[in-house]
Amino acid sequence: MKRAEKVRVLLVDDHQVVLEGLRRILELDEEIEVVGEARNGYEAISKATHLSPDIIVMDLKMPGMDGITAIRELKRRLPRVNVLMLTLYAEDFVEQAIEAGASGYLLKDSSSEQITSALHQVHDGLCPIAPSLTRQLVAEYAELSRRNRSSILTDREREVLKLVSEGMKSTEIGHRLFISLSTVKREIGNIFDKLGVNDRPHAVSEAITKRLI
Numbered sequence: 001m002k003r004a005e006k007v008r009v010l011l012v013d014d015h016q017v018v019l020e021g022l023r024r025i026l027e028l029d030e031e032i033e034v035v036g037e038a039r040n041g042y043e044a045i046s047k048a049t050h051l052s053p054d055i056i057v058m059d060l061k062m063p064g065m066d067g068i069t070a071i072r073e074l075k076r077r078l079p080r081v082n083v084l085m086l087t088l089y090a091e092d093f094v095e096q097a098i099e100a101g102a103s104g105y106l107l108k109d110s111s112s113e114q115i116t117s118a119l120h121q122v123h124d125g126l127c128p129i130a131p132s133l134t135r136q137l138v139a140e141y142a143e144l145s146r147r148n149r150s151s152i153l154t155d156r157e158r159e160v161l162k163l164v165s166e167g168m169k170s171t172e173i174g175h176r177l178f179i180s181l182s183t184v185k186r187e188i189g190n191i192f193d194k195l196g197v198n199d200r201p202h203a204v205s206e207a208i209t210k211r212l213i
Helices: 016-027 041-051 067-077 091-100 112-123 131-150 155-165 170-177 181-195 200-209
Strands: 007-012 032-038 055-058 082-087 104-107
Touching: 007 016, 007 041, 007 112, 016 032, 016 112, 032 041, 041 055, 041 067, 055 067, 055 112, 067 082, 067 091, 082 091, 082 112, 091 104, 104 112, 155 170, 155 181, 155 200, 170 181, 181 200
Parallel strands: 007 032, 007 055, 055 082, 082 104
Antiparallel strands: none
């Protein structure tokens, strides 16, 4: 369905040929209007303040003020403005850009269709990421999630819980790990508290669900 109003876009890049190429691409979409251009972060902030664009298409590396610094300042002054990063630089800066407030991250080898589609997605509240970066981000998230899960219990608590899952009694666990019975009971009590359970079967079940053992 055609939009009632055009998506107003400000282009920011320190290379004129890139600005011209982007303008030509976006002018082919009748639902997008390029309202201005800027060559660095300072100009982007100044023009965004006066032009009130819906979306800013921003390069990363620029003289004077880089894209990430510009995003932070833009979000401080104009909280509602959206910024779509369009850069040569791949995975090294994605997280920084998103944390700064970027609404999407594309690479300059993206097709015309990918760029215009990303702008519409940003305008609709989505966060498009270059397909070539998505797999890596998912892998990094999975690793972070795994580490967070593991950090719920200490190494010693996981050792004790693993032996509990094997059906060992507290005295047997103490002998296996060369720790006192009171220490075993304390570790099991800590495990119960952290997992929110009251007995060994539930502790083992919860640990398996959370992939802690």
